[in-house]
Every structure is written in structure tokens, then in C-alpha cells.
Amino acid sequence: MAWSQDEERMLVQIENYLTDEDPRLAARLESFNERVQRKESGERKRTARQARGPRRGPSKSTIIIMVSWLLIATLIATLLIMVFHHDAAALPM
Numbered sequence: 001m002a003w004s005q006d007e008e009r010m011l012v013q014i015e016n017y018l019t020d021e022d023p024r025l026a027a028r029l030e031s032f033n034e035r036v037q038r039k040e041s042g043e044r045k046r047t048a049r050q051a052r053g054p055r056r057g058p059s060k061s062t063i064i065i066m067v068s069w070l071l072i073a074t075l076i077a078t079l080l081i082m083v084f085h086h087d088a089a090a091l092p093m
Helices: 005-021 023-052 060-090
Strands: none
Touching: 005 023
16 A cells, blocks of 8 residues: 555655664664665565575485485395295205
């Protein structure tokens, strides 16, 4: 909602009065406004980065689980090969 010209004029008058009356307050408000602007620009950058998608790889726990499953599958395959090889060796020819 836009402000009327009278409201904007009154706000400028208040701002000028406060700036003239207490320069330290004006400096604090200026510093605060700069910090808010930096924070908002950082949030915009972060939002844009998230919109592109994460650039991270798999987490450590995911890698550990994948390696564990690969190891289990290898052990099962080795045991099956040993069992079938032993059965084949035990058969009479």
C-alpha cells in the first residue's frame, strides 16, 4: 500500500528532526539498515542457490551403507561360489 504525499512528507520531517537532534541515533539506524540490507541480499543469494539445487554429494552415512551392502553382496556371492564348487567336486564322475 503506497503512502500519501502528506504521510511521506511527515516521515521525512520526522527523519530530519531525529537526525538533527541525535546524530548517534541516526548513525545507529544507518548501521542497522545496512546490516538488514546485507542480510536480505545474502538470503536472496541463498534462495537462488537452493533453487538451482544442492551441489553436495552423498553424505558419509550413505557412502557407509552403500559400501556395507557391496561387502555383504560380495561375501554372499563368494559363499555361494564355494558351496557350488564344493558340491561339484563331491559329485562322482
